[in-house]
Amino acid sequence: MKNLNKYMNLFIGLSLLFALGCTDLDEEIFDELSVEEYGKTDKEINSLIGPIWSDLRQYPDYYSTLEVSSDMSVTPTRKGGDWWDGGAYKEMRLHTWTPSNSRTRRVYRDLSSRISRCNQILFMVENSEGIEDKEPVIAQIRAARAFWYYVFVDNYGNVPLVTDFTDVSLPSTTPRKEVYEWVLSELNDIKDVIRDDVSSSSYGKFTKGAVYSILAKMYLNAMVWNPDGGPKWQECIDACDEVLNLPYSLVTNWKDNFIVKNEGSPEAILSVVYSLTSPWGIVRASLHYLDKIALELNMNASNGISAQPSYVKSFDPDDKRIGWSFLIGPMIDPATGNTIITAHNRPLIHTIDITMVYAFDAEGWGQTEQEDGVRCFKWEIPKGLSARGVESDVFIFRLADIYLMKAEAIVRSGGDNLEATALVNAIRERAFDDPAKLYTSVTLNDIYMERRFEFAWELMGRQDQIRFGTFLDPIPDWKPYVSNDRCLLFPIPTDVLDANSNLDQNPGY
């Protein structure tokens, strides 16, 4: 019996011990890091700032909104319905997009996230005790945030201006004018603080060159984005000159800007750095399923975005940038020497014309043959490529753009046409073998067209068209009418308005 009592006591004792002793619910964290504990050393802090540069990879992916709404490219619906996608691309082409359009929604939501992240990183750096010289770091972050707001001002105009990460109240819409002025003041604040080196160390980061490039864009588009503020042509020229004074130079061989190892290009001002792990997808989206046979690739392509026929036809046939930018003509199977045959039993020939056949709807939209349309061929696609895109970096700003912006500002402000002509010819001479193709003097239209030839697929189309007043114009064979002028700004997506009732829709939607 004594024994039994002992057991009983032990039993009850144990039970009580566990019952009373262990109520601790603390977690151990393994593969993530506590916000309180991480971010003490330089290396750790760099890893937290790094996203502001890697986030730039999102920007070129806006092509399906920024490119496809311009008259330089189109994503037609292919026979069988590929790329119909609820009419998202048709709306981009016909300028009939609504606040629920998936393409404009994607850009808005991405821009919002980029800005929130900049605010969070800025807050983290400002409160960090581990950083000795915060000023250049903060300048990087503010430049990134100003860049994203620059894209916002351009595409959406009236957006919430949020700069304080700790303020969790629901923001209201800030008028385009105020956002515009804020971006200018931010850029002017940091232009003398930010690093000014043009080196492998500053590659892919925000530098003085990048900040002045954004400034030049802001000034060049001032009459569109903030007409009340009046023209800023001289400011634009000055900003361009600041960039021109930096050690950038035009590459002799134009194609060097688009090769796999293009990070050495002296023309690059603000670069999006890609790798095989995170490649750029436009080529993959554009090529036909069977182009891989002709190009000897392993990559699966999806037969999407093509060049708008009227745009391709506007090129001078001698302009080498046609061949450098577009994949045109019959696709040959290297094994047989014959033209490849598609599943619809048609030869795989990328024609410039994109013909709408089958099932026309009331708005004239239909399906096109699978192989119609010339494809994006600007960035190098090495044989055997198996990644989800190409590895070449994409330059958001490159020196050629500065040349043409300055030329445009000079012409618009009635400046020295000779200087403008020289700037344009510097770009143009790389594309022609025949010096006779160079200009002796340039008109605004010459500059507009030169921009279009130079920057195929480089997401300049929409902004340039709006500035030159051609964005709403009819598009031959595709859009017979002048678009509603609400299209100059994209709508605020429906679900964004649902989540924040303080926001206002853009006019006309």
Added chain:
Amino acid sequence: MKKNEEFFFRRLTLNKILRKMKVTIILLLIGIMSSYAELYSRDAPISIDMQNGNLSDLFQIIEHNSEYKVYYKTSLIDETQTVNLTTDEMPVSEILALALADQNLTFDLSDKVIIITSAKEKANQPQTVTGTVTDGSTGEPLPGVTVQVKGILTGAITQVDGTYSVVISPDADTLIFSFVGYATEEIPINGRLVIDVVMEEEVTALEEVVVIGYGTQQRREISGSVTNVTPRSFNPGVTRTAIDLLQGRVAGLIITQASGDVTIQQSVRLRGQTSLTGSSEPFVVIDGIPGMDLNAIAPQDIKSISVLKDASAAAIYGSRSGSGVILITTKSGISNQSTIDYNGYVAFDVVMNKPDVLTAAEWRKYTADNGINTEGLDLGADTDWFGEIMRTGITHNHDLSYTGGGTNNSYRASVSYQQREGVVKDNYQERLNTRLTFTQKALNDRLNVTLTGSMNMRKYQPTETRNFVLSYNMIPVAPVKFDDGTWFDSLEYDQGNPVRNIEYNKRLNKNNIYYVNLKADLNIFRGLNAGINVLREGKTTDNALYNHSETEQGRNDQGFAQRTSSNSDRRLLETTINYVNTFNVHKVTVLGGYSYEDNYSKNFRAQNRLFVTDLLGYDDLASGENLLTGDVTSGGSMYKLISFFGRINYSLLERYIITATVRRDGSSKFGKNNKWGTFPSASVAWRLSDEPFMRYLNFLSELKLRVGYGVAGNQDGISPYNSMELYGSSGVYYDEGDWHTAYVVSQNANPDLKWEQTAMFNIGLDYSIMQGRLNGTFEYYDKRTSDLLYNYSVPVPPYLYSSMLANVGIMQNKGIEILINGDIIRNPNMRWNVSVNLAHNKNEILSLSSEEFTTTSIKTGNAWVRGGSYNTTHIVEEGKQVGQFYGWSCTGLDADGLYIMDDMVDGEPGLTDDDRTYIGKAQPKLTYGITNSFTYKNFELSFFLRGVYGGDVLNYSKMSYATTQWLPGANVLYDALTIGLEENPKYNSFYLDKGSYLRMQNLSIAYNLNTNVLGFNSFRFYFTGQNLLTITKYKGVDPEISMSGLDPGVEGRNYYPKSRTYTFGVNVSF
């Protein structure tokens, strides 16, 4: 006779208890049940002390001390013969038997009347009949069974090994075998001297001991909604996990087999969907161990399964029981008895229904009729691509168990092995479950210790569903292989050779679960027990994948290999104190407990591509030449759960029963502002049939009204650290020529994050009439789940991400469940039992918004067809059910083959997204199951029908492939030629079909061999057919499709068709 039966009833109750004591682990029951037995018997024994009296005196004494009247012819009684009789508390029937034994008299006892008659002369010598009694479901011998000669009270009781020996008079014609908890068998003797009997458990018996959370209760004492299923009612045939045993058997428990893939588990919903984010799967408890995986137990080891349906029953499991609880009890050893059981079967699986794509002849006819040039496409073959990837699947199953034990201990060891092939060639599963349970009593039987070890291994290859997509698209005129043996392949969109994929690509998944469990139960003093339950469990998975460089799946990467592994360690400690006492008519049970649980997981993945050779597959990742950033990953996580719980049961006169429980759960997963939650419940039951005013309703054996209310939780939707602000790695950034890892805040932190809370009201009525020949249950419930977890939209900025896991919405499920169970024929040679269960559930979302979060609707589900991205199928909206189809309403096709759509929904002509409307509901109105079982002599036949009424199904493959526009380069459904669609396929109501079906889930025929001849305890052959017949108007492959998530009711184009299964098996016990 009534009183006599009750008398036996009482004694047998005790016998049953004695058996249970040997069999089961719960000492506690002795106290409870013996006191029950006393209360239950109405045949109050009387004490007699009579010296030198006669029979008339005795009859007077009996009349005086009982309710009986004694009738007899005075001529029969010899008044001079003296009777000396001393009894202490002996029932009347026994007293009479003693007193009349040597006076050539006998008696009949009826309700309150005793008739004395003359015993017949015995012309011949009595004979002895022997035999063995076994349990029909387990095949185990049944000790303690009363064997009685019909009309005579004397009899015998079976021994430990189930054998009996009874002396009968020559005029005896029938033996009665009775045992509490089993159906009484009346067997004609027909001159036989050896009679073996198989007895079946009587499910409706009130004494049935039902496992509830942290304990057991007798059926009659239960006040919550608990359904108990025993092996007799399990589904026969091929079973993968315990849940297969229950499909269709429990009203309100919807078990859906959403795929024919033999490696995929069924989805389970109890009383509707209760979560927007979590799994809504019921919580599984095996032998008192909470949170177990269904793969951790072989179906053969299961003794019973209890389903806790309402919150008053489930709330004892707190924050994890909001979707109901399934309690599985396993078989254990029996003291002083040893048995070996073997169950083996072979099964054949044949595909039930395949997609009807164009055959080569149909393809050629179409192209010829339409003048399409097919040169280069038509390679002269005639290939049935679906047929090429399918086969007849063969399954082997072997279950072996051994039980034994001494006086103070018992053990059971079992091995279950199953090798199963799916009907698709790459699909198989091999599982091995082993288990050893050892129970030892000590300290004068006051301490009971059980140690269980279990090892469960699974090796399997899930089907690559991509091959179904390829089989739809590949044209039938292309060959699998050319004449020279080389493979045909296609680089077109969604095309490639699926046979080559299956033959060259390999996936090998391994999943092991090991655990050891120690339970100890100590009786401290009468009525008070302390228990401890300790578990250590390890789980590992190791998945390997290789996509061959020449196949459709591997050609992009030029060979792709991947290995993924994970392991987790769980520790559990639970302590309980239990007190039971009975004071006169009051019975009280009190339970208190504490539980601690933690779980640590680690995972690892590596992959590589571009291999020089395909020979090494996934076994040499290092030889790949294209290792990218992010190809090697690892991670870890942990969580803790700490709980306190208690329960009080009170019963008065066994008529009025009250149960109250409470659990307090703390979880490390919850946000820091909501670490602890409390989950209370209460229920009452009133056994009307025991009320004096109901006694006159003789046909009524049981009538019980139950009402309960409880609050349970669900934390399934929360992963560890979901509530916190943390930095997680996020790709790389470029810095001075090198790539470095970037860290970002990985989610919107929500310090208020907590469980979903389900409050449930339940009212039920249990009935049993005509000695249980007809019995069943009616139930109504209303449950409301609030604080629904979902990734709700939040504005960016100020938030970092556009969605945030938060507790916002409210959802309701209301329903009715009906169970009717009846013995239509119940006689010695033949039995016919019919059981019908019906359930109706109505799901409605009441709210999706709170002060902080506003959500008007969630459009969800992917209506992707070629060229149809960014299209949704379903809407989650206030006032609608989960599974509400939302899209354009289409009334058919016009003469031009264009959809006739309702474009005026938004009030304006022109079809826009605003014209989408509510076009169907995935959730059925009614689910039902009908079981028929017949027993005729040694034959058994049972069949089980299961059905669903109401509910729409989206025929996704019809939407994708009933169009001619892919011809001739890609194949389409035959429907494409008949429906005449001339535009891009679009998601709309045209593709919604009624999903009602009635399915013959299984049909089983068994024969029990006369075992005495062969020396086995039992020997049984059986055949089972599963999925034999489906009656439905649905035109797709199968109307039984996935009902989980927010977009249920879709038969996707990667749907794995189900099979018919034919099983031939044998059960042997010796």
